[in-house]
Amino acid sequence: MRTWAIRAAAGAVLAALAAGLGGCMAVKATERNYLADPIMEREDHFSKQTLAQKFFSSREGSIGGASGIGGGCGCAK
């Protein structure tokens, strides 16, 4: 239970730090050409699993932690 609380607190601190950085390190819209480049791999409209994630989720014991949708893997386990 204590470990759980420490992890939750660490996550909250990281989130607060990131949000705080957002307030003081604002990057203007005109300075975001590099961030919008396709090789930065920002997510597209679909929150379904990518095919690589689909493979890992059928071969490893710890799915979750990334966007994913749906059951039924259409896979050979």
Place this chain on the structure above:
Amino acid sequence: MSGRDGFVRRAALLLLPVATVTAISPLFAGDGEMGFTNYYFTDSGANKVVTTSFNLARKLLEQTTLLLDIELDHVTVPPITAVTGASRPQRDKSQPFEKSRGQVILGMEQGIGQNLTLSASFYRSQEVDYISSSAVGTASLDMFRKNTTLTLRGQYNADKVGKILESGDVYNQNKFVYTGAADLTQVLSPTTVLDLAYDVVRLKGLLSDPYLQVSVIDSTGGTVLVDELHPDNRTRHAGTARLSQFIPSIRASLIGSYRYYWDTWSVKSHTAELKLNKYITSDLVFSVDYRYYTQTGSWFYQPDYIGSGYTESLYRTVDYKLTPFSSNNFGLSLSYTLRALGAGGGDFEFLENSSIELTYFRYFNTLDFSADIVQFAIKFSI
């Protein structure tokens, strides 16, 4: 099905969507994105999967986008032998087991003002021994002049897990999945983005594989085969941090991520991944990727199950996903933008922001399992 029929079916599954997408793409000309992905998988256990996926994001109004995704899989599992513990029916076990799966996701994304986006999707997946239905809701809020994005997601799944019996009938049992997820994306500089994510997944119902059987040594010293038995509930947690860095001097991006996972079955895992994307020319991108994964086993996994209790109510498993192991995955990818074809205008103008991508993965783990995955994707901006 003969080998030739199987080949023809797989070839049709691969080629038909390409032809369809190419034919209909001018009809959707406007504001949106359309993609087509093909995926071929084979592993050291002689399993084969061919997947074809089509997706469309089409702007209907200024802030309203329609989302559609269709996916078809064809799976071939080899005959059961003494050395395989494949997840497949015992029926006709000397023959390969083949099945198809269809999946549809239909959704709507709605912008509200400048900074809030809401979306809702419905999901349906069907195969002969598995049916899944799901509803997903997502809210995404941009803050601090769009330098910070907070995304919250909730999802409910109601699945029917089937088992094909010797008679050919299918026996179904229920599985329910509840998911909550939060994702915080932070722009740190004109070239750097940090992404932090956490999700929790609660599962209830049939959580074991209905086909897998455990060999139990009973009190007489004899061996008995019994179905797997797992607890009927499980809670999974995962936290992920990802840093994406653009490197202007070499026109490349470096993306590193780390993920920690833990659950109520005592499985814990660490995943680290590093990917480099590099422009070779202004239209050609080369990517190389390495992923390392390691996990512990579940509290009820044992190499041997001895005692008559394991033929009754004691939990038992032969699922290797609940045993300790590590894996390595190497990926190579080439992506080519069709800018030159679209630059001439006319009928091919829609190709200007389109791309094709070829990816190869080599996966191997400490359980002597390996797999090769080839993926081919076409993405159209329409």
